[in-house]
Amino acid sequence: MRDKVKFCPRCGSKNLNYMPWLGERYVCKDCGYQGALIVEDGEFAEEIRKKFEAEDKEEE
Numbered sequence: 001m002r003d004k005v006k007f008c009p010r011c012g013s014k015n016l017n018y019m020p021w022l023g024e025r026y027v028c029k030d031c032g033y034q035g036a037l038i039v040e041d042g043e044f045a046e047e048i049r050k051k052f053e054a055e056d057k058e059e060e
């Protein structure tokens with residue numbers, strides 16, 4: 001049985017705050033993403049995280 005872990009669709013982080021009082025909204029503590037869309041696929045989240053970190057390095 002797989003865990004239902006929720007990931008940020010922007011940076012792949014697991015540090016999501018659920019804000020139901022804002023209307024089914026999640027807020028990422030790592031990149032500041034806010035929205036209803038989240039990722040529940042760990043492998044997909046890993047891909048997102050790799051891309052996000054790669055883009056982060058290019059900006060330096």
Ligand SMILES: [Zn+2]
Nearest residue numbers: 008011028031
């Ligand atoms: Zn994020």
